[in-house]
Amino acid sequence: MLRKINLLILGILVVFVTGCSEDFLETTPTDSISEGDAFASVNNMFLVLNGLHRQMYAQNPLSGTASSRSGQSHFMPSLDAMGGDMIHSSPGNGWMTSDLRWLTHTNATFTTVNNFWYERYHFVATANNLINLIADNGYETTDPDIRNILGQAYAYRAWAYHQLVSTFAKGYLVGSPSTDPGVPLLLVAGAPYTSEPRSTVQVVYDQINSDIANSISFFNGASSPDNKSHLSINAAQGIKARVDLTQGRWSEAATAAAAARDGFPLLSESAWLSGFNSASLSEVIWAGTVIDSETNYYQSYFYYISPTFNGSQNRTNPKLINKEAYDAIPDTDFRINMALPLAPNTNSSASNGLGGSYVTDPNYDNEDDFWDAWEAIIDEYGMTTGHNTHPYMAVKFLQANPGGIDPDDVIYMRSAEMYLIEAEAKAMLSDISGAQAVLQVFGSSRDSAYDATAFATQDALIDHIKWQRAVELYGEGFSFHDHIRWDEGIDMTNSGASETLYRDGFMQDKPSVNDAWIWKIPQAEIDANPNLTEADQN
Structure with missing residues (x-):
């Protein structure tokens, strides 16, 4: 062109x-x-x-x-x-x-x-x-x-x-x-x-x-x-x-x-927690079936987001889930296992200034517990000893062969997203019962105690759907445009992000009044x- x-x-x-x-x-x-x-x-x-x-x-x-x-x-x-x-x-x-x-x-x-x-x-x-x-x-x-x-x-x-x-x-x-x-x-x-x-x-x-x-x-x-x-x-x-x-x-x-x-069909608990690394997952509608010999390795999707990928981007910079979104996950929702809120902060260069040892990490009070927790995570997820951990680090995206640089499939569209689109659309139509019915099918597949009738108004439904998207679709590329659709600004105050690191990205006014979007x-x-x-x- x-x-x-x-x-x-x-x-x-x-x-x-x-x-x-x-x-x-x-x-x-x-x-x-x-x-x-x-x-x-x-x-x-x-x-x-x-x-x-x-x-x-x-x-x-x-x-x-x-x-x-x-x-x-x-x-x-x-x-x-x-x-x-x-x-x-x-x-x-x-x-x-x-x-x-x-x-x-x-x-x-x-x-x-x-x-x-x-x-x-x-x-x-x-x-x-x-x-x-x-x-x-x-x-x-x-x-x-x-x-x-x-x-x-x-x-x-x-x-x-x-x-x-x-x-x-x-x-x-x-x-x-x-x-x-x-x-x-x-x-x-x-x-x-x-x-x-x-x-x-x-x-x-x-x-x-x-x-x-x-x-x-x-x-x-x-x-x-x-x-x-x-x-x-x-x-x-x-x-x-x-x-x-x-x-x-x-x-x-x-x-x-x-x-x-x-x-x-929606994923089972074991499939959901398996790492989102395969197009063969039942929910996957559209994905990149990555060819081993043609991957881009250190510029690949899993290089950017996977805590197990053996690249400097992840060894020194484990990605976190937004603290506000994660803290709202109930104990009965298996997605609570998508992040590690008590992972020790082993990186002395962590942007929150609390990394490097048990002395600075408020979750630990002795060296043995601090490093034992790190070792347990490294062993469970197959990271290398060069990988750092951090509170609220996400473990949603895991390599099929952890600790290496092997390619994995890239998922572009899942049926979970479609449930949430359908629910949002019905809520915007003021079809409260219709939105609840869709959410009940989706939510109960994740949370054994889920009850969509708890969200009885349009505002309550939309707020809940926004939270569901932040949790369910984490790392899949939707949040920037979601903010535009909802005309919501960014406020990272309680997210766990560092204002020093994020600078202008830490807070932005809503798109309708802010052309920086x-x-x-x-x-x-x-x-x-x-x-x-x-x-x-x-």
Whole structure:
């Protein structure tokens, strides 16, 4: 698209091939195919799509981007750190420190905004190529494989534009969509490779709504997905549920969420506590099935968030759950085991200033108990002796092979999220009993004493759903945009975060009165796009 001509056609000029079956996914995937060959067969079009599946998690710098912030697997923990749900305990090796301080998305020249923008426009450009060239080459849309390809292409374009417009524009529910500037809307492929000005937020959402409707339509009668890396009709319904929720289309969001979770049963206690490292978990609707030989290791999802990953980011900076959210988990809820509130603070560089020994850690009064507690955690979870621990450290995300750097799957969508979307939408419709019924099914799967009737008003339901999302979806990348939808600011006072570490990210006013929630457009885009000027900058 925008910065360089070859970004527009990258989806067909260079495709990272991950194959179309489980067998292919177990082999080394890197290859490329020519523009002429990319659409010469159905199999090659699946290879184009597989390049997108892999781009969601892999370390492949696209034109105009850097490998240091690769794919959705980087931005999920980044957005949760910025949104205040995933707490950093120290600066660690520096990764994401600027993100949580709110210094990256407010800087138009920073790599973070650059990668977020160009990576998502890569998805748009590739989807455009698939959609338009299928039509131009006369493929029969009754063919199940063609319907699968189109279903995925339209879903990816809807997903990418929703990511862009909800990040680089004012929130739909807190702004004026019909007049607020959105993002450039590109629907064509090929010469003359020109860009477009910013469309309004409403126009962009109109296209997203159309694309996801087309996706769902094409998935009806389509061939089945090979694995959960591939988008499916359930994933498309899940994207629709997210998009509808963002717009306040409550009834549509509830219906789509219920459809998305169909066939994906909620996790048992043992499965929930197993580490969220496998796409095979029953709840997983959409995930990156990571290929061992093609992982990005020290820029992978688990490198950022897993307490067991053997990297300097986690050894020196165990991630914490927000203390307020965790302390509200009842003893009857097995998710109380997702964090360790009494883990000893072994890091002398911990940002709360209480780390290094039993002398500074208020939870311990002698050296033996302090180090015995650390050793017990290291042994139980398979960390190395170089790993530090910290009170309220999260142990939700655990490697299948702890203490190493082996890759694990990256989960993008679960049925638990869909239950919470459906409940929120019904609550916003003032359907109190309907919201309670959905929550009862979900909540009782986590808490043996759960009683949804305790939340008898719309306000009580919404507050409870906000808490459920903070606990259930911790680390999965939703908190930043949740704050925008709810028009809530950030106040980390009682979270366990250090104001010294977080700085501007420690407290922010609500999005409706605070444009710092809107990411800067990359300066490179302003400079290169003839349809944008400095006046278009956020």
